[in-house]
Amino acid sequence: MTTHLLVTGAAGFIGSQYVRTLLGPGGPPDVVVTALDALTYAGNPDNLAAVRGHPRYRFERGDICDAALVDRVMAGQDQVVHLAAESHVDRSLLDASVFVRTNVHGTQTLLDAATRHGVASFVQVSTDEVYGSLEHGSWTEDEPLRPNSPYSASKASGDLLALAHHVSHGLDVRVTRCSNNYGPRQFPEKLIPRFITLLMDGHRVPLYGDGLNVREWLHVDDHVRGIEAVRTRGRAGRVYNIGGGATLSNKELVGLLLEAAGADWGSVEYVEDRKGHDRRYAVDSTRIQRELGFAPAVDLADGLAATVAWYHKHRSWWEPLVPAGSLPA
Numbered sequence: 001m002t003t004h005l006l007v008t009g010a011a012g013f014i015g016s017q018y019v020r021t022l023l024g025p026g027g028p029p030d031v032v033v034t035a036l037d038a039l040t041y042a043g044n045p046d047n048l049a050a051v052r053g054h055p056r057y058r059f060e061r062g063d064i065c066d067a068a069l070v071d072r073v074m075a076g077q078d079q080v081v082h083l084a085a086e087s088h089v090d091r092s093l094l095d096a097s098v099f100v101r102t103n104v105h106g107t108q109t110l111l112d113a114a115t116r117h118g119v120a121s122f123v124q125v126s127t128d129e130v131y132g133s134l135e136h137g138s139w140t141e142d143e144p145l146r147p148n149s150p151y152s153a154s155k156a157s158g159d160l161l162a163l164a165h166h167v168s169h170g171l172d173v174r175v176t177r178c179s180n181n182y183g184p185r186q187f188p189e190k191l192i193p194r195f196i197t198l199l200m201d202g203h204r205v206p207l208y209g210d211g212l213n214v215r216e217w218l219h220v221d222d223h224v225r226g227i228e229a230v231r232t233r234g235r236a237g238r239v240y241n242i243g244g245g246a247t248l249s250n251k252e253l254v255g256l257l258l259e260a261a262g263a264d265w266g267s268v269e270y271v272e273d274r275k276g277h278d279r280r281y282a283v284d285s286t287r288i289q290r291e292l293g294f295a296p297a298v299d300l301a302d303g304l305a306a307t308v309a310w311y312h313k314h315r316s317w318w319e320p321l322v323p324a325g326s327l328p329a
């Protein structure tokens with residue numbers, strides 16, 4: 001039976017990987033994808049070039065806050081995977097308003113339309129950052145939400161609205177909370193692609209604070225597999241952490257990137273810490289492993305090497321994005 005699937009944020013880093021995977025070799029043969037994206041600075045039509053013209057694909061340019069457009073696009077959809085978001089923490093510290101607009105109001109607009117149109121399931125793609133920072137151990141899905149940045153607060157609000165729609169309206173909502181992603185086609189303002197591209201051109205890289213903030217890194221291919229497991233086998237009203245990648249400090253990560261670039265610590269400049277910078281994230285992924293049989297497959301060393309190689313080979317993809325995406329110094 002054919003499934004009509006609406007994917008929001010489909011032209012971004014993770015959304016485009018998800019759509020390319022769905023419509024690529026080995027993808028489900030019965031899914032018809034509508035890709036919805038506003039093409040903000042982070043959305044790139046080139047990310048979807050590989051599926052353009054595919055018989056089970058159509059692209060719709062539009063804003064998830066536009067209720068009339070969302071209502072029109074939602075008609076006839078069976079499922080939604082919602083990835084559209086403002087996603088960069090540093091930008092949220094400069095101006096949070098667009099984060100609230102897209103991540104809260106946009107999510108609510110989608111949820112309302114999904115409820116109205118009787119959509120069978122809605123996957124809210126979220127982040128481990130909603131839990132805040134923790135000293136020891138790892139977060140389970142039952143952890144209270146203690147977001148510390150405007151970005152994570154807006155994502156947490158979206159999650160709560162989504163779960164409320166499940167309770168209030170019976171909408172089958174499933175929430176995923178993933179750790180930091182890396183891989184090809186990540187906008188070059190994020191740590192890994194920013195550092196790779198700066199080092200490629202012989203620039204120094206800025207490392208926040210003492211560099212001891214700890215993050216768990218998951219390859220985007222693994223995240224996409226996790227989202228697909230939740231879309232196809234997840235349960236209504238349930239939250240699924242997606243982690244299980246490699247946990248390391250920013251300093252350790254930078255060490256790996258320096259090594260890949262053939263550079264040394266002379267290329268690193270310690271800069272003032274990010275405001276409210278969470279010290280440590282770590283998710284407990286037992287639930288998705290046990291219930292859905294998901295485990296990450298990409299080894300960090302292999303995944304990083306392939307990512308570095310991708311940015312070397314695709315200068316024409318990222319170079320035009322650097323001036324537009326650069327944050328004020």
Ligand SMILES: NC(=O)c1ccc[n+]([C@@H]2O[C@H](COP(=O)([O-])OP(=O)(O)OC[C@H]3O[C@@H](n4cnc5c(N)ncnc54)[C@H](O)[C@@H]3O)[C@@H](O)[C@H]2O)c1
Binds near residue numbers: 126
């Ligand atoms: N990148 C990570 O490490 C990570 C980790 C966990 C969760 N997530 C979540 O995954 C999702 C995708 O993240 P990403 O890294 O691919 O982000 P991204 O910034 O690369 O892509 C976001 C996409 O959303 C689109 N968009 C933004 N505002 C929109 C609007 N108002 N209407 C329609 N489209 C709009 C953009 O054009 C872009 O294509 C986000 O919800 C993010 O919170 C990301």
